[in-house]
Amino acid sequence: MNYQQKQYEYRKKLLAMYYNANAGHIGCSLSCIDILIALFELKSGDERVILSKGHAAAALYTMLNETGEISDETLSTFYKNGTKLSAHPSANFFTNIPFALGSLGHGLPIGCGIAYANKLTNNKENIFILMSDGETNEGTTWEAAHFAVAKKLDNLIVVIDKNKLQGFGYTKDVLGDTAEIGKWKSIGFDAIEEDGHDVEKLIKSINHLKSNKNRLPKLIIANTIKGKGVDYMENKLEWHYLPMDIEMYNRALISIENNYNA
Secondary structure: OOHHHHHHHHHHHHHHHHHHHOOOOHHHHHHHHHHHHHHHHHOOOOOEEEEOOHHHHHHHHHHHHHOOOOOHHHHOOOOOOOOOOOOOOOOOOOOOOOOOOOOOOOHHHHHHHHHHHHHHOOOOOOEEEEEEOHHHHOHHHHHHHHHHHHOOOOOEEEEEEEOOEEOOEEHHHHOOOOOOHHHHHHHOOEEEEEEOOOHHHHHHHHHHHHHOOOOOOEEEEEEOOOOOOOOOOOOOHHHHOOOOOHHHHHHHHHHHHHHHOO
């Protein structure tokens, strides 16, 4: 399956999950699913991909279903009573969800801890963190960022899903653009910008950063569109929260068909 076909199939799968659950947080999953495709393509062995923006749970569950860690039967229980697939990922059920992922600002500190432990034990594996741009408003993010620089964690690779929207507005209007590349470079990150929906370019950029053992933590600002692929959801704040009715769901399927499977 080529990347465009994956972008289509995975979007179709996560849209079905959200529709069947009558749940929101669709836009943020659509903005980061392409980043997850790239990260899971590159991770090897026991390397971790930590989804710090836990509200995009369906995107992560989709990836773990594709890798075989979450069965189709389990996937069908998303958001239902007794499920292991809650609105924000819970710990202790799946190898690739080692920590509860929910409140923003925790993924980077946790990832820094793992990366530092790997350094101390001479473990060569990398740690990948996927964050939201709104999450860069959090104080814990900046404490962890300075820790990563101080400890020279060049085995830490952070990707920021910069869709420019958060819960109640544009990020630039809330606390300013804290996912701006100059800020991260200025404190000591090896940082680059990339199109967050171009899987091939993301893979190339991540591989470049992985190979650059310069004692600097790595970061990609991945420029994305909230709701990417569903025309009526794109760059719309309300799709941070709204669920779909049947008419919206059918329109969404037609939209991704036109955008990815034509």
